[in-house]
Amino acid sequence: MLEPIAIRRLPVVALAASGLVLTACQEEPETTPAAPPPAARPTSAPATPPTPPVLSRADLIQAAEAAASAYAAGGAADRDSLSGRRFAVRQAFGCQGAAPAPAAAEDAAGDGLARWSWGAERKTLRLSLTPGDWTQSALISGGDAGWEAVEGFWLNRPWMRAEGCPAAQGDPLASGPAAPSPQTVGLAAVHEQDGSRLGRRNGRAYSFVVRGEGDQPAAAPVGGYRLVLEGRLTAFPDGRAFQCRATSPDQRPVCVAAAQIDRVAFEDAAGAVLSEWRPG
Template sequence: MLEPTVSPRPSVVALAASLVFLAACQREEAAPAPPPAPAVSAPPVVAIGPAPVLDRTGLLQAMDVAASAYAAGKDPGGATLAGRRFVIRQAFGCAGPAPAGRSTAGATGGDGLAAWSWGDKGKSLKLTLAPADWTGSPMVAGGADSWEAAEGFWLPRPWLRTDGCPGVPSDPAADGARAVSPQTFGLAAVFEEDGSRLGRRNGRAYEFTVRAEGDQAPVAPTNGYRLVLEGRMTAFADGRAIRCRAAGPDQRPVCIGAVQLDRVAFEDAQGQGLSEWRPG
């Protein structure tokens, strides 16, 4: 005798279908997630430090570029030098004492060149530097409406980039061997109308005396002395720190850098300080 077939209840069928669907969903959720996209790194931050301090070589190179551009009728540049600090060392008195009767200062200032001379019948040496009065000079005039005065310092032998004495001896056979080249590069220490007057020389020279030690008279230096000029480049009215002028196309331009002078000093050839002056 055959047993009757029992059909599953509808609720059981629905429950089974739900379990199958849930298992499929769990399998989909368990699938591994795709790897994360690589992070985009930001470019490294480059710290920009202060510009290096200008020395004699760097300043003369900048003036050479400005002189060449001016002679070619191009923009002489120099704007990027405004605000740069400088420490210029240059030799003086390499060939011996200054000629007798050389004026170191006067109503219109000096010649803007350092020198030394004998004093007290050879018992002392006198180092002098009298800034030139460039207040009314065409090189400085109109540089800035706020400037009241300008004192000039030449950078002699601009073809020599080192701060020591030249190593070329005098050659009497050379044409014009004893002729002195005109000065073409210099620094103008400018003073504002409402600024401090402590740093102005007003025609007075920087002076220092090397005196005898006991009964021994001072000895003439074999490698001269050193002048130190320290400060910060400033700008003319056009924003440039260097201004060039020339009387004609066949003459080397004269270039002047506008500066705020913080320190003037005399040193011996070994760098030993002898004397210094600061505005304060």
């Protein structure tokens, strides 16, 4: 009689145990996976305006042509964005040989052109450039009252934008050497009142002597030399970098740009620096 009773109780115990397990499962709290933190937005640095390219000799000549055209037409050129721009002008000089003898007096007076000449007994070469005194020029008069002195440098052969020597040759049937054309494009190095005197020449020439190897005399250059002018354009009182003047409507206007010169250098035709000057 005992066996049937045991058989009948087993399911009750099993059901009770399963109920406990079910209850425990139901009472266990549900866990929800934590949401991932929001992705940080990438921060971008403020956009920096690109640095304008350095102006070359060709750029300055092109800007001078635009200013001359506007002046000849009786109006002012559109306000340019050249003020504050850096420039590096490289131009050839002495391509046709040594400067003639009268050039020495012109050099002493200061005409703003580079040249080379023979030294004593043609054993050395002298490279020289004396800036012109443009302080009282009509191109400068009425300018910034803060300019105490203005020294001038010409961009020679402004009809040619290339930096090297001209390839065109003179007419062999001409009766004599032709006089050079007047200068029409230049850089006016301005010096403010109470400014540093270190960059001023005050009539003194940039000068360098080329000597030969050992006891040999210096040789005449092949391809001339190069003058390098580097600095930053500034502006006349009207805010424009260039100022133009002409004495007649039938003459090409002369246009100069106000500038601060940071470096003057002489190079050979291959670009090797022979001598340089920096203010300070």
